[in-house]
Amino acid sequence: MDKNKYKVLQPVELQKIPTLEPIEDAEKKLKKVRKKIADLQNTMYAEGKYSALICLQGMDTSGKDSLIREVFKQFNVRGVEVYSFKVPTEKELKHDFLWRHYIALPAKGKVGVFNRTHYENVLVTRVHPEYVFSENIPSVNSLEDLDDDFYYRRMERINQFEKHVADNGTIILKFFLHLSKTEQKNRLLRRLDIPEKNWKFSAGDLKERKLWDKYQECYEDVINRTSTEYAPWFIVPADDKPTARFIVANTIFEEFKKYKFKEPVLEPELMEKLDEFKTQLHNE
Known part of the structure; x- marks a missing residue:
């Protein structure tokens, strides 16, 4: 797989980018690559020099939750932290719009996953500008x-x-799960048709669906204005979940490899005493 195939390197038009691109044996390939990511993360954790922030954005039903479960399931629990950002709390609204995201950043050695991200502040609030009023910004007095x-x-x-x-x-790696409107309809219907999935459905999903074109317009603008070399966007075809999961996992693996994480080496004086320490333990 071309590791730059999904990376946003120049301005894009979302309507021209496919939402379906099945990869043969995607589930089997995912099992192999997620173990490799976990191994790299263990080394990153030991080195303590880097951290990683994985940002996931997408329309409702694009598969963010299940992707997190499947891609990171072999991580040591100490190595990954997942945050799902909902409507800002009263405390969060008393700070600037990036504050709650800043304090959730991963410590060195860890991988942080943002399920919905700081980009909600230029996506949802752009579609629903009235939400910004709750931030009580001095310069904002009207919709104008x-x-x-x-x-x-x-x-x-x-x-x-x-x-x-x-x-x-x-x-920083940012993934937009690019879902078609038709596939979203099918997934919403499954939530209604299958009793075990009813709890996932919200009437608000249908209200937001009516604003599909506006959201697509905002996503396109955001991606084009904020995909940088230091924090690139990757547009992932998301109509097929196994494919989307493998693409995200493989991209993370390829990007992590660039950093050549190294396990720390013991101090020379400690290395010289390893046999002595072994003897002490054996003689207990």
Whole structure:
């Protein structure tokens, strides 16, 4: 698989990018590569020099939750932290829009997964600008203040935030799970048809579905304005879940390999005493 095939290297038009691209034996390939990622993460953890932030965005039903479960299932639990960002709490709204994301960043050696991310602040709020009023920003007094320039400034702040984080050793990889409107319809119907999946359905899903075109427009703009060398976007065809999972896993693996993580070496004086330490333990 071409490791740059899904990476956004130039401006894109989402409607021209396929949402379905099945890969043969994707599930088997995923099993192999996720073990390799876990091994690399163990070395990254031991080295303590880098951390990684995996950002997942996509329309409702695009498969973010199941992707997290399948891609990271072989990680040592100490090595991965998952955050699902919902509606901001009262406390979070008393800070700037990036605060709650900043404090959730992974420590060195760990992988942080953002299930929905800081980009909600230029996606959902752009589709529903009235949500911004709850942030109580002094310069925002009416909907007229929430023009394109307002969101462009936010995107620039996000770029600066990611640059700062990347400069301090965080590997940032951002994935947009590119789902078709037809497949979303099918997945919503499955939630209604299968009793065990009813709990996943929300009437709000149908309201948001009516705004599909607006969301696609916003996603395209965001991806084009915030895909950088230090925090690239990858557009993943998501109509087939096994394929999407393998693409994400393989991309993470290929990107992690670039950093050549190394396990730390013991101090020379300790190395010289290894046999002595073994003897002490055997003689207990």
